[in-house]
Amino acid sequence: MRLLILSLLLVIEIIIESTVFPFIKIGGGFPNLVLITIISFGLIYGKKEGIFLGLIGGLFSDILFGTVVGLYALPYMIIGYIMGIFNERVFKENKIIPFIFTIMGTLFFQGLFYLIQYLRGAGALYIGQIKSIATISLILNSIIIVIIYPYFLKLSNWHVIKEK
Template structure:
């Protein structure tokens, strides 16, 4: 039941990101609610669910919006798995772990995006990209994760989410 609800939530977030949130940008960066959710799921439920939901949401993103099938799927799956491993090492009720690991996940996501562009033959300045896009994205998404993670934490304590 939990997997179904979280999959529907991720589908809703993908639709929300591609419609309403695409018009709202902070410093040229839009929110990545899907990534924040994958980080939260991985930290709360572990590596199997983090990896599974990362793969599902990544494939949905690739099918709907991607140029290369598998880029989001691989990135989100890897991030969900890493957050599951990290969840075994940290105190999950700490509100600061989500922004910290969201920042790490955004960095991993942007590095993988850069390498995809590089291997596709598209040249652009990595320093400009990281300075203008990655840093702002890390800050914006980490702040939002600080407020979203406690909601997932409270939901995980409900009977139908255990």
């Protein structure tokens, strides 16, 4: 039940990202709600949920935004797994933890995403453009995680999706 509810949350976020965010881009970048959710629930629940949510969020993102299946799924799954590793090693209620891991996750996602783009021979962006987009996404994701992570923690205590 938990994975179904969290998957539906990802679908809603992807719909928001595909319908609203293209109109509010700031310098070519915009917040990545799916990445924020994968980071958050990877930290809260662990590797299994992190990988699964990374796969679901990545496949839906690939369908809507990508030209190749796996362009989003691979980085999201890796990030979900990495965040899941830290599940038992960090105090999840600490407000700085999601902030720090969102910075790391966003940088890792941007680097891996553009590396995959480069390796598949897609039109290359200049380093300056990548830095600009990554910086804007990093700032927006870091601000948003501070606002929504407490709600994700409350959601994780909801009896329908609470850990076993």
